[in-house]
Amino acid sequence: MATRTRRSQRRTEALSRERIVEAAVELLDAAGEGGLTFRALTERLATGPGAIYWHVENKDELLGAATETVVAAALAVEPARTPDSPTGAPDSPAEAPDSPRDEIRAVALGLFEAIDEHPWLATQLATHLSRSPWGSVAPRIFESLGRRVRALGVPEGSWFLVTSALMHYILGAAGQNATNARAGGGGLDRDEFLDATATAWEELDPDDYAFTRAVAYQMRGHDDREQFLAGIDLVLTGIAATHPPDA
Incomplete structure (x- = not known):
């Protein structure tokens, strides 16, 4: 009995909140919110429910932690590191964001890819x-976007x-892109879905939908x-035109 208790304690100590959240993300990616249960977590982590409840109180807290973890990774805009630049300094300007505008695009793309993934x-x-x-x-x-907006020189x-x-x-x-990408149009892959949509648009009434048919x-x-x-660039161009830096 004492041996089993010590082993249980060691498993609980070895199981970190970070590992639990990592496993939660894996379950969410594989099976969605419905697949994230404490039973599935215990099976994946080969532990008991008590060890998990020691770190997270309930599913809502776990979902929040998983969301925060993925978002934090998406927002990590850092200079590119190479073997020749161990300090993180880029070897060329193209390897890292070099302006607030570039950093905003990088942040936006990070979020886009995280939501898509x-x-x-x-x-x-x-x-x-x-x-x-x-x-x-x-x-x-x-905060991540706002600091860069401020760095653009936008008036306070x-x-x-x-x-x-x-x-x-x-x-x-x-979010809309991710939804469209997975809608599948009744089982169609992306190219088939886009082709079907384009075909349907081309068949619209030419008097009521002249522009839609044309594109x-x-x-x-x-x-x-x-x-x-391209949408980000349009927004940034509009910001520069309508909110020029203070003199």
């Missing part, structure tokens, strides 16, 4: 923003407006990532 993330972000904007996730994203009176607009575009566009062919084979970044 983790199917459950868009829903969790929407939940956090609507139910607990005072929690850790929304302020983390807002426009910081909140500009940062909010950026954040809404990034999360909205990235329908551009739907086929477009690059979601490229389209997203």
Whole structure:
């Protein structure tokens, strides 16, 4: 009995909150929110429920921690490191963001790719923003964008407006893209889905949908990532035009 107790204690001590959250992300990626249960976690981690409850109180806390972990990784915009630059200094300007505008694009792309990679993330972000904007996730994203908006020279009176607009575009566009990518159009792959959509647009009434018909062919084979970044550039260009730096 004493031996089993010591082994149990060692397993509990070895099981960190970080490992639990890592396993939770793996389960969410594989099976969505419905697949994240404490029973599934205990099986994946080869431990008992008590060891998990020692670190996290309930599923909501676990979902929040998983969301925060993925978002934190997505927001980590750092200079590129190479074997020849151990301190992190880039060997060439192209290897790292070199302006607030470039860093905003990098942050936006990091969030876009995180939402694309983790199917459950868009829903969790929407939940956090609507139910607990005072929690850790929304302020983390807002701070990351806001510091760079300030570095652009945007006047202080426009910081909140500009940062909010950026954040809404990034999360909205990235979330919609992830939804579209997985909608599948009834089992179709992405190219088939886009082709079917373009074909349907081309068959719309020419009097009511002249513009939509004219651009329908551009739907086929477009690059979601490229389209997203084009939107970021439009927003940034608008910021520069309508909120020039203070003299």
